[in-house]
Amino acid sequence: MSHPFPRPARETVAAACACVLAFVLDAGVVSRSGVGAAVLAGGVLALGAVAVALSAYRSGRTWQVCALCVAVAVLSSLTTALVGHTVSQRTPGWTELLGLLGLLCVVCRYGQRWPLVLSVVPLFVAVTRLEDRAPGLTELPLIGSVHRLFTLPAVGCILLGGYLRTEDGRRRAAAERVRQSERLDLARDLHDHVSHHVTAVVVLAQAGEQIAGRSPETVREVFTDIERSGQEGLVAMGRMVRLLRDAGGGGAPAPATPVMTTVEELVRRFPGPGQHAWLDVADGTDGAAWSPQVARSVERVVQEGLTNIRKHARTATTVHVALGTEEDRLVVRVRNDAAGQQRGRARFRHSGFGLLGLSERVAELGGELTSGPMPEGGWELAASLPLR
Template sequence: MGNAVLGAGFALALLVMAAQYAAQGRVWALDVATGAVVCALAVGRARSRGAAAALGLAVAGVAALVARAAGLPGEPGAAAVLGLLVLGGSAVRALPWRRAAVIAGAGLALMATGLLAGPAPSTPFRVGIEVWALALAAGLGLRLLDHRRRSAAEAARRDERLALARELHDLVAHHITGVVVQAQAARIVARKRPEQLDDTLAGIETAGADALSAMRRVVGLLRAADDTPGTAPATPGTAELTQLVRRFDGHGPTVRLHLPDRDAAPWPPEIATTVHRIVQESLTNIARHAAHARTAEVAVAHPPGTLTVTVTDDAPPPGHARHLRPVGFGLLGMRERVEALGGTFSAGPGPAGGWTVHAELPVPESVSR
């Protein structure tokens, strides 16, 4: 879409330039041909930004030599200048520093050479060097902005990994403690009730398999965790979810909570923590960005093999400009948590207004039963 708009703008500039030159009785074919080539390179720059910028400068330089030899007004023309603006800015924004510096220096050298060698005043090259400097400044500004965005996103991911690393401590302790307790019980059973030893060993095997499965799901997100281990919070459950909703209720929309059957099996620690964080972050976003909503609903369901959590509000439709809410790093953190556990995550405006956050998390069969 962006290249299509850019191409249409270049085509309009070429047509206006050709009409203006023709009306003035000037030779327009060289300027239009040079501009068309440089603009085409600018539109297709994504394939190789460095090569496109270098070729665009070469075309402009050759056209300048031809124009001087033929006694024509000079190059680069208006359309070529626009194309070079895009090529220079794109190269400085996206290329590695050394290649970007080479392209920037080559453009400045070309414009300066034409300015000094041409008959005074050399208007095309004077304008060209000003536009090239503008392109470099714009490209550098966008490069720094991209760097800041990447740094902010990486910082959010790193914080989320470190939080998960702390929770992993409790996850390991939970499962391994169960293994140890059952192993101790097995020693007693072996002495007093040998006929029950096989059932006890089967329980140990199941607990060990659950521990390995849970650790593999969570560790996949902890590639860069290097924080010093700290004290992790206790694993939250349905009681903590109820308390969480009560804390938000009264500070914004009325919040309704729907939980699965209280007699259902407890959730694995890593899944319970993820559900708690999704609800917490979603309600926080509602309080910050949708205080005009009247009600919010938190629904947790536990069908066999899956646990789903959905948080919705009834804020006005997103067409109202004042009701648009930003997509921040909280959604990124929720998505990474859910996907690390093998689940799916979605968030966005609803068809009738409001905002919906929905996550589905797989639950081991031994827990679902």
């Protein structure tokens, strides 16, 4: 099956038409001599240099472009001197003018500091000297009253290149902000999802180690839970890999699970040996009315709170998750009754990334996140999120 050629951009077509028209004008009026051929050859060389410069900048060859610009400018100045010492033309070389102006614009847009300066100066001189090739231009109405006529387009192309350079910088900065935001989201999701399941596997394995000699039946249940948590972790990791690979977002979105269902499932699966967990949802708290951002944040708060209890609250026997509203804000609380740490080896190190990412997520919605001990004992993680 044959593939059609891509359609060129309108700007490319317009530039090509302008170059062809300029070349036809030059070819129609230059003298039939070696000088005229030099004028035409200089125009073709200047236009070709623009294409070569664009290609070189894409591959990072800045100094090669500088050398090319200097060579083109020197050849243009030599051609101008040749015309001045032999016979003046009826054209300054419109094709060559377009090429030199194009080089000025490209260099000012993509060039680095010193290569840019070393390129712009000879190109600017070459453009301003083109006027010397056609003394007849001074006899034209309006144009004849403008001193150093070709200085204006040269300055205009330098300014245009600088403007495009500024816009490129703004677009790169905006793209970097978007990429940074995406990286933060992925880092949060990686911690929230994968860390949650890995933590469950580690906790169950450590529990199995302690009860292996006392209750073989319980150990069998523990291994079943370990397998289930591992499978869920693999599913979460596969979902994140798909998000990374499908950068274009062309795939069909995964079906969304209601936030209340997800929270209930997290609480139901949480309790380990000797633990009890329950969920309280205040009257009038409707998860279906929340925005996707609020619903996602609620799920992450509950998940992070339960994960931290597994990691660090070894003496917790009861865990209480509460969802309610206070005025126009949604309040999520995850509490445990851990009175202190048991003796023995530490299960996990405090990375700090979980609460940091959660604080950023809540703050983006205009909410507040707090974490600390309760007066009556135990620990509480609480988030307050605006509903509007």
